[in-house]
Amino acid sequence: MGEIDLATVNWARAQFTLTAMYHWLFVPITLGLSFLCAFFETIYVRTGKAEWKQLTRFWMTLFGINFAIGVATGIIMEFEFGTNWSSYSWMVGDIFGAPLAIEGIFAFFLEATFFAVMFFGWERTSKGFHLFSTWMVAIGSNLSALWILVANGWMQYPVGMSFNPESARFEMQNFWDVLFSPVAMSKFTHATSSSFVVGSLFVIAISSYYLLRGRHVEMAKKSIIVASVFGLLSSVFTAFTGDESAFTNGYSQPMKLAAYEGLYDGSKGANIIALGILTSGKKLGDGQQPFAFEVSIPKGLSFLAKRDFNAFVPGIKDLVYGNQEEGIMSVAEKMEKGKAAIADLAAMQQARKAGDGAAKEAALARFKVNQDYLGFGYLNSPEETVPPVATTYYSFHVMVYLGTFFLLLTLLYLYFSYKDSLEDKKWLLVLGFCSFFLAMIGSQLGWVVAEVGRQPWAIQDLLPVKMATTKIAAGHVQASLLIFFVLFAVLLIAEIKIMLKQIKIGPEGV
Amino acid sequence: MISSYFLKIYRFYLDGFSRMTIGKTLWRIIFIKVFVLLVVLKWFFFPDFLQTNFSTDQQRADHVIHQLTGSVQNN
Numbered sequence: 001m002g003e004i005d006l007a008t009v010n011w012a013r014a015q016f017t018l019t020a021m022y023h024w025l026f027v028p029i030t031l032g033l034s035f036l037c038a039f040f041e042t043i044y045v046r047t048g049k050a051e052w053k054q055l056t057r058f059w060m061t062l063f064g065i066n067f068a069i070g071v072a073t074g075i076i077m078e079f080e081f082g083t084n085w086s087s088y089s090w091m092v093g094d095i096f097g098a099p100l101a102i103e104g105i106f107a108f109f110l111e112a113t114f115f116a117v118m119f120f121g122w123e124r125t126s127k128g129f130h131l132f133s134t135w136m137v138a139i140g141s142n143l144s145a146l147w148i149l150v151a152n153g154w155m156q157y158p159v160g161m162s163f164n165p166e167s168a169r170f171e172m173q174n175f176w177d178v179l180f181s182p183v184a185m186s187k188f189t190h191a192t193s194s195s196f197v198v199g200s201l202f203v204i205a206i207s208s209y210y211l212l213r214g215r216h217v218e219m220a221k222k223s224i225i226v227a228s229v230f231g232l233l234s235s236v237f238t239a240f241t242g243d244e245s246a247f248t249n250g251y252s253q254p255m256k257l258a259a260y261e262g263l264y265d266g267s268k269g270a271n272i273i274a275l276g277i278l279t280s281g282k283k284l285g286d287g288q289q290p291f292a293f294e295v296s297i298p299k300g301l302s303f304l305a306k307r308d309f310n311a312f313v314p315g316i317k318d319l320v321y322g323n324q325e326e327g328i329m330s331v332a333e334k335m336e337k338g339k340a341a342i343a344d345l346a347a348m349q350q351a352r353k354a355g356d357g358a359a360k361e362a363a364l365a366r367f368k369v370n371q372d373y374l375g376f377g378y379l380n381s382p383e384e385t386v387p388p389v390a391t392t393y394y395s396f397h398v399m400v401y402l403g404t405f406f407l408l409l410t411l412l413y414l415y416f417s418y419k420d421s422l423e424d425k426k427w428l429l430v431l432g433f434c435s436f437f438l439a440m441i442g443s444q445l446g447w448v449v450a451e452v453g454r455q456p457w458a459i460q461d462l463l464p465v466k467m468a469t470t471k472i473a474a475g476h477v478q479a480s481l482l483i484f485f486v487l488f489a490v491l492l493i494a495e496i497k498i499m500l501k502q503i504k505i506g507p508e509g510v
Numbered sequence: 511m512i513s514s515y516f517l518k519i520y521r522f523y524l525d526g527f528s529r530m531t532i533g534k535t536l537w538r539i540i541f542i543k544v545f546v547l548l549v550v551l552k553w554f555f556f557p558d559f560l561q562t563n564f565s566t567d568q569q570r571a572d573h574v575i576h577q578l579t580g581s582v583q584n585n
Contacts, residue, residue: 120526
């Protein structure tokens with residue numbers, strides 16, 4: 001594929017990365033804080049105490065600020081699909097159409113009705129209906145995320161579809177298979193539960209700031225208790241959903257699993273790396289040890305990936321060069337099949353144009369034999385299937401360490417809240433204040449693992465990223481990337497400024 | 511009956527918007543942002559490539575297939 005301009009591909013990648021990561025600054029706070037607002041308001045409705053109402057309104061205001069700045073930042077990705085990723089966009093239109101349309105309808109009705117009641121209806125609707133609206137915003141926001149994550153899950157594990165070689169589109173065959181794909185489900189539960197942790201740490205960080213300053217002490221302590229319980233439960237749930245994600249990677253994206261575990265040579269009863277530093281400059285097949293330093297848990301990876309301590313887990317080498325004993329086909333063989341599929345696709349197209357029905361049918365029959373390897377036909381070498389190992393490995397491990405830290409942190413907050421000595425633990429309050437920023441890093445790293453770890457694929461095994469792009473000038477993408485960068489910086493400064501002003505005013509100002 | 515129901519909803523929103531404090535700033539940001547995104551950026555920088563360059567779905571499909579099979583067809 002000599003015609004592909006890799007500069008355009010990489011600039012389009014950079015632009016999508018910037019947009020997605022910027023969008024994801026707001027989403028986890030919205031998902032987590034919406035439920036916390038619902039919890040706070042439920043306590044207010046049950047107890048009837050005015051301080052809980054004031055507390056709820058304060059956090060709801062911060063929720064509103066975050067929502068307002070973040071809203072519509074996701075639309076930009078849809079623009080990018082049409083301009084930078086037109087081939088991809090065309091090919092997946094039938095699959096993504098339904099989930100994204102449902103998401104749009106959900107978001108519209110949610111925002112136009114319950115969102116308005118949540119902010120405008122304090123004095124104008126009954127307590128019960130207002131509480132119902134707050135819960136609907138929380139549930140609706142999270143269900144809205146479901147549809148986006150279903151679309152993403154499908155790219156990672158394309159099920160419930162068939163490829164139509166005449167229209168060049170993946171067509172949905174079974175909506176429920178797409179919706180309830182195990183990868184989509186583990187993605188949804190892991191992304192939302194980790195967002196609950198982010199939302200909880202947002203509340204803990206701001207409340208810790210108040211306690212350190214000796215301001216709004218009672219409100220801060222109340223907020224911390226609820227956020228710590230929610231954060232702790234969500235941290236435990238995130239660990240389980242993360243484990244499930246790794247298990248699904250074991251059969252759906254074994255290369256990603258091998259990359260984030262730094263596993264070059266597969267084995268039975270494979271160890272899991274608890275702590276390790278990768279050998280600098282290590283390349284596949286160079287004979288160097290993968291790790292300069294490592295602490296591993298015996299047989300841990302086999303259990304994580306296969307639920308069997310003695311099962312074989314393929315390494316990068318097995319997946320690239322094949323392993324006959326374990327029934328793993330080499331990438332070189334897959335590339336041959338993929339090239340045959342491309343040739344048959346071309347033959348089919350030529351026969352269609354020539355009006356030769358018999359030749360078209362024959363080409364279609366041949367294409368169907370190899371269509372599952374279509375994407376491999378575009379690769380230049382088997383090694384191209386290896387994602388950036390160091391980025392994936394370190395992102396994954398730092399994410400796991402942070403997740404464990406958040407679990408312990410929320411446990412400590414809960415313990416000292418119970419002992420009523422939280423105000424004296426300045427070190428913990430400083431740690432709690434910093435934890436929100438760490439949570440944002442952890443949340444972003446989760447996406448780095450998910451997306452960098454599945455390179456080179458836009459659609460797993462079927463379409464590499466380089467074939468998904470539009471052939472446009474790299475300069476065009478660079479220009480819009482620069483504009484986005486400036487726009488995002490201005491919006492982020494605006495959010496931080498408004499948010500800080502509101503935090504400074506405190507609950508009395510809402 | 512129905513008109514009074516709609517009037518109630520209208521008043522609910524009108525009252526809500528007029529009482530906003532920080533919300534007014536946020537709405538200004540939303541409007542400016544949506545204008546920049548949907549009008550300026552979409553119009554000048556993000557034309558839909560296939561919609562703009564081709565008039566039928568068959569032409570779009572042919573173009574994508576040509577992209578997918580380019581190296582084979584060029585040989």
